[in-house]
Amino acid sequence: MRPLAVFLxxxxVVNELVPDPVTGLAESPLHTEDVRLVGGVGESLGILRSAGYRLACVTNQPAAAKGIVPVDQLLSIQARVQELLSDVGVRxxxxxxxxxxxxxxxxxxxxxxxxxxxxPGMLLSAATELGVDLSGSWMIGDTDADATAGNAAGCRTVLVETPGSHHKRDGSDLSGVRALDLTSAVSIIVRARENG
Ligand SMILES: [Mg+2]
Ligand SMILES: [Zn+2]
Structure with a gap:
């Protein structure tokens, strides 16, 4: 049997959104010092790992394309997220x-x-690399775009209702399951698997 994945x-979902100083809207962190993991992420990803899921991070980072920060800065932020995850024992x-x-x-x-x-390009590419069965895999995201990408890749989806990104969930994607946070999203996935 091919392995299964959770695309995150x-x-x-994994790290906290950061309020934009001008608009007040919650946005992606644009400085390494602003990167904070969400509560319980080490435990949550550890549970998925123990349940046998491969873990793939799939993230849109358009700030460099928009001329807001250099690409190197986005790569440093990604490295910081991974460093903090490593500190809590997951990758x-x-x-x-x-x-x-x-x-x-x-x-x-x-x-x-x-x-x-x-x-769904990032999910499909990661799935090929990891050799996973998409139909038994899941996408966890906090926006309709995440859920749509998960569905388009042939996965099941859980939409995390992160307060700061509520404006990116207009209900256009109703095919997935909703969860309050990453911890509950992981419980839903593990329970679904136990129930076959
Ligand atoms: Mg997000
Ligand atoms: Zn692209």
Missing amino acids: DRDG FDTVRMCLHHPDGVVSDLGVSCCCRKPK
């Missing part, structure tokens, strides 16, 4: 980061790509 959105088996944005102002990155969620 990053911002608002991703693979990571996919989409640096594109269709309205981006930076050449090469300002393109319409196949990887930016809601498209």
